[in-house]
Amino acid sequence: MNNKCETCAGHDQLLERRTLLKAALGMVVGLQALDFVAAQEIDPKTAPPKEDDQFVFIFGEKKGEIITPEDLPLNAPQVLAYPMDPKTRIVKDGSRFNRILLIHLDPAELSEETRTHSADGILAYSAICTHQACDVAGWEDVKKIFICPCHESLYDPKDGAKVISGPAPRKLAALPLKVVDGVLMAAGGFLGSVGPKRSL
Amino acid sequence: MKIKIISVWAFAIFVIGLLPLLVAAQIQNYTPVTDQRLLNPEPENWLMTRGNYSGWGYSPLDKINTNNVKKLVPVWTLSTGVIEGHESPPIVNNGVMFVSTPQNQVIALDAKTGDVLWIYRRQLPEDLFQLHPTNRGVALYEDKVYMATVDTHVVALDAKTGKVVWDKAIEDYHSGYYFTIAPLIVKGKVMVGTSGGELAIRGYITALDAKTGDILWKTYTIPGPGEPGSETWTGEAWKNGGGSVWIQGTYDPELNLAYFGVGNAAPWAGDFHPGDNLYTTSVVAIEPETGKIKTHFQYHWNDSWDWDEITPPLLIDVEREGKTIKALVHPGRNGYLWLLERGKDKISFVTAKPFVKQDVFKSIDPKTGRPEYVAERKPGRGKLIAFCPSLWGGKDWQAEAYNPKTKLLYIPANDNHCGSLKSKEKEELKPGQLYLGVEVKDIKTFPAEGAKTIADLQAWDLSKMEKVWSYKYEGHTFGPLLTTGGGLVFQGGTNDRYLRAFDAKTGKELWKFRTNSGIMAPPVSYMVDGVQYIAVQSGWGVDAERMQGALIDAGYKGKYYSKDIPILQGGVIWVFALSE
Numbered sequence: 001m002n003n004k005c006e007t008c009a010g011h012d013q014l015l016e017r018r019t020l021l022k023a024a025l026g027m028v029v030g031l032q033a034l035d036f037v038a039a040q041e042i043d044p045k046t047a048p049p050k051e052d053d054q055f056v057f058i059f060g061e062k063k064g065e066i067i068t069p070e071d072l073p074l075n076a077p078q079v080l081a082y083p084m085d086p087k088t089r090i091v092k093d094g095s096r097f098n099r100i101l102l103i104h105l106d107p108a109e110l111s112e113e114t115r116t117h118s119a120d121g122i123l124a125y126s127a128i129c130t131h132q133a134c135d136v137a138g139w140e141d142v143k144k145i146f147i148c149p150c151h152e153s154l155y156d157p158k159d160g161a162k163v164i165s166g167p168a169p170r171k172l173a174a175l176p177l178k179v180v181d182g183v184l185m186a187a188g189g190f191l192g193s194v195g196p197k198r199s200l
Numbered sequence: 201m202k203i204k205i206i207s208v209w210a211f212a213i214f215v216i217g218l219l220p221l222l223v224a225a226q227i228q229n230y231t232p233v234t235d236q237r238l239l240n241p242e243p244e245n246w247l248m249t250r251g252n253y254s255g256w257g258y259s260p261l262d263k264i265n266t267n268n269v270k271k272l273v274p275v276w277t278l279s280t281g282v283i284e285g286h287e288s289p290p291i292v293n294n295g296v297m298f299v300s301t302p303q304n305q306v307i308a309l310d311a312k313t314g315d316v317l318w319i320y321r322r323q324l325p326e327d328l329f330q331l332h333p334t335n336r337g338v339a340l341y342e343d344k345v346y347m348a349t350v351d352t353h354v355v356a357l358d359a360k361t362g363k364v365v366w367d368k369a370i371e372d373y374h375s376g377y378y379f380t381i382a383p384l385i386v387k388g389k390v391m392v393g394t395s396g397g398e399l400a401i402r403g404y405i406t407a408l409d410a411k412t413g414d415i416l417w418k419t420y421t422i423p424g425p426g427e428p429g430s431e432t433w434t435g436e437a438w439k440n441g442g443g444s445v446w447i448q449g450t451y452d453p454e455l456n457l458a459y460f461g462v463g464n465a466a467p468w469a470g471d472f473h474p475g476d477n478l479y480t481t482s483v484v485a486i487e488p489e490t491g492k493i494k495t496h497f498q499y500h501w502n503d504s505w506d507w508d509e510i511t512p513p514l515l516i517d518v519e520r521e522g523k524t525i526k527a528l529v530h531p532g533r534n535g536y537l538w539l540l541e542r543g544k545d546k547i548s549f550v551t552a553k554p555f556v557k558q559d560v561f562k563s564i565d566p567k568t569g570r571p572e573y574v575a576e577r578k579p580g581r582g583k584l585i586a587f588c589p590s591l592w593g594g595k596d597w598q599a600e601a602y603n604p605k606t607k608l609l610y611i612p613a614n615d616n617h618c619g620s621l622k623s624k625e626k627e628e629l630k631p632g633q634l635y636l637g638v639e640v641k642d643i644k645t646f647p648a649e650g651a652k653t654i655a656d657l658q659a660w661d662l663s664k665m666e667k668v669w670s671y672k673y674e675g676h677t678f679g680p681l682l683t684t685g686g687g688l689v690f691q692g693g694t695n696d697r698y699l700r701a702f703d704a705k706t707g708k709e710l711w712k713f714r715t716n717s718g719i720m721a722p723p724v725s726y727m728v729d730g731v732q733y734i735a736v737q738s739g740w741g742v743d744a745e746r747m748q749g750a751l752i753d754a755g756y757k758g759k760y761y762s763k764d765i766p767i768l769q770g771g772v773i774w775v776f777a778l779s780e
Contacts, residue, residue, distance in 0.1 A: 030519070059630045096327040096374075133329035133631065138640045149640040150331050152749060165763060195326065 028058055029118040031049040045094030048194075049083035049175055053186040055092055055102060055124075056084050064091070069184050072122055077139035078102070078146065078157075080127055083186065099127035099135060100175060102184075105144065111159040114148045117176040117191070124175035125161045129153055131168040146172075169196075174177065227308070227317055227360040228640075231294040233340040235387055239453055243685075244727035246292045248448070249337040249382045250599060251724070254515040255450035257402070257601035258683050259725035263732040264778060265686030269701045269711045272734065273779045276314030280305065280771035284333040287597075288382070290773065291338055292726040296359070298584075299737065300335045300382075301771055304349045308362060311735075312728040314775065318362030324351050324358030328373055331398060331634075334599075334742050336447065337382030339390065341410045346671030348379035348392040353407055356390075366413035370394075376401045376632045382448040386458060386488040387609050391415060393445020397463045397508065400635035403443035405460060405484075407491060421445060421462045421479050429478035432501075438474035440629060442466030443480045443708050446510040448599055455483040455544050457494060459515075459528065463508035467637025469623040470504035475500055481509045483528065483540075484545065497547040500534050500571050504579045505560070505621075506591040507533040513540065514602050514609070518662045520550070529662060530542050531555055531600050531611045533593025539665060555658060556594035557648050560587050578620045581637070588651040590619030590645040592747055598693060599722055601681035606704045608668060610689050611658040614747075616651035617676070645747060646754035654751075654758075657681075657691055657698045659707060669707035675758045676751060678744035680722035682734070690707045690734060692719020695748055695760040695767050699723065699736055699774070716772045720744045731777055739771030 055067040058080040062071070067081055078101040082093045092098045107121040114123065127135050129148040136155060138147030143163060146155040153166030161172035173192035178185060205522035241247045243260040250257045258442055264272065280286065284302040290311075291298045297311040304322040309315060328351050339346045343356040345367055351370035353363055370392075371377040376399030384391045388439065389407040397403060403421040408414065425430040433441065444463035451458045465473050465480040482498040499509045513528035518539065528540040528547060535558035537580040541548040549569030554561075560578070579585040594613055601610045622642035627635060635642075647654050655677040659668045679693015684704045688710070697717050701711040718740030725734050752761050760767070 036555050059628065059633075096329070128327075129329070132331075132333050133327065134331065135329070137633065147697055149634050149636075150329065151746065152640060164750070167741075 011026070021069055043094050044085065044088065044090050045092055046098070047091065047092055048189055049098060049100065049186050051186055051188050052086055053083040054086050055081040055100065055184060058093075058099065067102060067184060069120070069122060069179055072102055074104050074106065074121070075141065075144065076104065077141070080135065080137065086185070096133070097126070097128055101125045101127045101136060101146065101172070105142060107157050109144070112175070114158060114160050117174050119177040119179040119184065122177055122179070123157055124177050124186070125157065126173040126175070126190060127193045129168055130170050130172065130196050131166070133195045136172065202698045203432055203474070203617060206722070225297060228461075230296065230343060230360050233293060234342070238385070245294065246290065246724040246726050248291065249289050249722065250448070250450075253451040255512055255599075256492050256604070257599050257681050257722065258603055258684040261725050261727055262685035262733045263727070264688065264725070264734065266284060266688060266703050266710060266776055269686070269688060270574055270774045271778045272701070272711055272713070274713070274774055275733070275777045276775050278307070278309065278314055278316070278773045280307065280739065280773065282621045282768040283741065284739070285741030285744065286737040287334045287721050287742070288337040288737060289608050289722040290735040290737070291340060291726045292735075293340055293723065295728045297337050297735070298340070298345050298359075299739070299773055300338045300347055302333050302335060302741070304335055304347060306338055306345060306347060306357060308359070309599040310735070311726060312731070315680060319358055319419065320362045321357075321572045322349060325373065330378070332380050332395060332742055334380055336380050337450075339383040339385045341385045341388070341390070344389050344410065345412070347380050348383055348660060348686065350378045350380065351461065352377050352379060354379070354383065354390060354392055354413065356410070356413060368408060368413040370406065374632050381446055384449045384451065384458060385410060386451050389488050391449065391458060391488065395444050395446055395461055397442035397444035397466055398634055398636060399632060400440040400629055401444070402439060402468065403445055403463065405445050405486065407488065407490065416603040419486065421484065421489040423478065429723050432476040432478045434474040440466060441477060441480065442637060444508065444510070446508065447512060448758070449486075450512045450515055452515055452542065455542065456487060457514045457542070458488055459483050459485055461508075461510045461512045461530070463510050464506045465503045465717075467627045467635055468504060468506050468621060469581055469583075469637050470502040472627065473502070475502060477500045478734070481507060481534075481549065483509070483513050483530065485542070495545055495547050497540055497549070497569070499530070499532050499536070499538060505534070505587060507593050509533055510597055511599060513538070514600065515542070516602055516609070516662065520663050525550060527662070529594045529602070529609060531609075531613070533562070533596060534558070535589045535594035536561070537611070537660065537665070539662060540569075551665055551700065555611055555667070556613050556617070558594070579623050581623050582625045584620060584622040586618060586620040588618035588648055589614065591621070591643065592617065592645065592743065596678065596679050596743060599680040600722070601683040601689065603683040603704055605685060605687065607661070607663070608659045608704065609662055610683055610704075611660065612677055612678050612681055612693060613658050614655050614693060616648040616654050618646055644754065645750035647751070655694070657689065657702065657707065659704070671702060671707045671709065675760060676747050678747070680720075682723040684724060684725055690723040691712055692721070692723070692738065693744070694718065695744070696736070699738070699765070713776070715774055717741040717770055718744055718767045725740060733777040735774065737771055737773050739769060740767045741769055
């Protein structure tokens with residue numbers, strides 16, 4: 001058996017890897033003119049939410065319907081939604097990372113920064129837990145906190161969805177909202193990164 | 201409408217990603233793992249997750265023994281580079297060790313020196329969510345290493361280089377299916393079972409051709425309409441009725457049957473799915489060539505407690521009342537130790553006895569083994585019901601062990617655990633979403649009233665069905681077991697981070713060593729150049745961590761139960777040998 005590690009450990013291997021890396025990058029630059037480059041396409045169904053996007057229900061009797069402020073009673077559990085481009089009417093359901101939590105809380109209970117992102121107490125956050133990417137679908141109605149049902153990370157929607165406890169390493173990304181002529185829509189894109197940062 | 205972006209960097213990253221393969225090492229003189237070797241593993245090797253097809257978790261090696269185990273010291277370690285629960289045993293073949301970690305990484309090492317030979321790192325999908333971010337082991341066959349992945353693939357790696365030989369997608373990972381299981385390989389058939397019983401799946405076992413990855417058969421653990429057992433389901437419940445297969449099965453070459461444990465029915469409360477619900481919470485005996493379920497035994501019917509009976513039964517010859525029983529032995533999540541007799545077309549009930557506090561079974565039919573329930577202990581729609589043991593059971597997935605020298609069965613038990621479930625009136629089926637029939641906040645686990653300890657390592661004499669000794673832990677345990685020819689039992693599993701060694705005859709603690717994190721992986725033993733080693737991964741997470749949180753929420757006051765001081769994660773492979 002040859003026990004020599006040529007892949008993963010040791011200074012010599014690192015040097016060898018760097019040399020190969022340089023060669024690879026040089027090859028890339030050289031091939032640009034030959035149009036031998038990878039193309040990455042952004043599908044509008046996977047594009048992240050942006051300003052003026054509206055929202056549709058993911059589940060339930062109103063699945064696929066546009067969500068209005070009246071669909072979000074004060075202090076009711078969060079609703080899972082996908083953003084929708086208002087011009088093309090394309091629902092951005094091509095990626096789970098576009099899942100959004102909508103909830104309506106008393107503006108007086110919100111932190112100052114959180115209130116600035118809300119539309120009269122209606123708040124939007126990424127639904128993707130920053131621990132293992134589960135949907136943060138649980139709700140505790142006494143303390144008014146989100147619960148990730150997979151590993152019980154708790155987030156406080158009243159204070160920027162900061163982590164209260166559990167394995168999640170950071171808060172949920174916020175999505176600023178506005179209401180224009182009675183229509184609920186995004187006031188911008190996600191504030192912060194969505195989902196976990198895996199260690200591999 | 202599509203927007204096209206030309207990306208030079210995408211291609212550069214692609215090329216960089218290939219580099220590990222370009223410089224991969226080549227292991228010389230690798231010994232192929234044949235059917236014959238799997239049937240009769242050499243004492244110096246650990247060729248499958250439980251060491252042999254009978255599932256014993258037993259190494260015949262005896263150089264490390266009760267007289268010298270105090271001299272056990274670490275000889276090398278390796279950080280795995282990942283967090284979450286490390287639940288996989290090192291697998292060792294003639295000096296080469298293969299270890300899987302969470303995120304479906306496989307590391308090949310020199311088992312003697314700890315030199316890394318190659319690493320396979322899987323690029324998991326960004327949007328994959330992992331209810332159980334873990335892997336429970338690789339399998340070896342011929343010149344390949346096999347792993348089932350959390351994004352529902354099975355991959356075959358070249359054992360010498362780590363290069364992917366084939367990669368077979370089994371399911372769409374968005375559907376709720378995933379794999380944590382270590383494959384069971386019998387006669388060139390790579391058998392894996394699906395996880396996802398909490399995500400509205402219909403579980404199954406499938407077999408792939410070891411050479412090509414072709415799917416040979418697929419057998420649902422929940423029969424469809426008209427199939428035998430379908431009469432135990434009502435309406436449409438079978439379609440999303442659970443029945444995960446989480447753990448590598450055992451195999452009897454004489455009967456040519458592979459035994460797999462099957463998980464809970466879903467959603468949890470039984471009146472969501474009226475009937476006995478075969479083959480949930482059962483053992484199924486499968487013919488490897490065809491996938492046919494030849495026979496089965498259901499440990500408890502119409503599961504309502506999330507008591508997955510997921511570990512397969514151990515195959516043990518038990519002397520009882522003057523005759524030898526070809527037994528199936530299963531310490532159940534339902535808190536009973538089951539002794540069954542295996543036959544070609546039948547599994548017969550012999551006896552069963554509680555090994556932890558259990559207040560749900562009123563009685564067990566002495567002929568059939570069918571339990572009768574205490575009605576007020578059975579969760580149902582719209583009810584708040586308390587019961588013992590908790591939903592994690594008397595013993596969850598963590599493996600028991602059998603030592604043919606002491607003729608004792610060792611059980612890593614969580615005793616004096618109780619829990620409660622407050623079930624919903626109805627549960628909406630949402631594809632890929634949790635399908636429990638209960639809000640997570642209404643799942644409770646707590647110690648039984650007056651309990652002084654909540655876990656123990658137990659030794660049982662199966663011929664008498666009597667507990668011989670018990671070593672009590674203050675806190676809970678999630679530690680699978682190893683027992684050895686040196687008269688030892690090894691276990692981690694506690695939140696004090698120790699790996700411990702016990703006298704297999706008496707239960708006396710003989711040695712302990714404090715590792716980096718909590719251990720929830722099976723220890724193993726192997727030998728290289730005449731030196732015996734003990735190896736284990738330490739890396740806390742998954743259910744051990746969840747149980748920790750649940751007990752803290754319940755006000756449990758053990759030494760290592762503090763919200764402010766969690767058990768820190770991060771995996772390390774530890775290898776021990778006797779000091780000179």
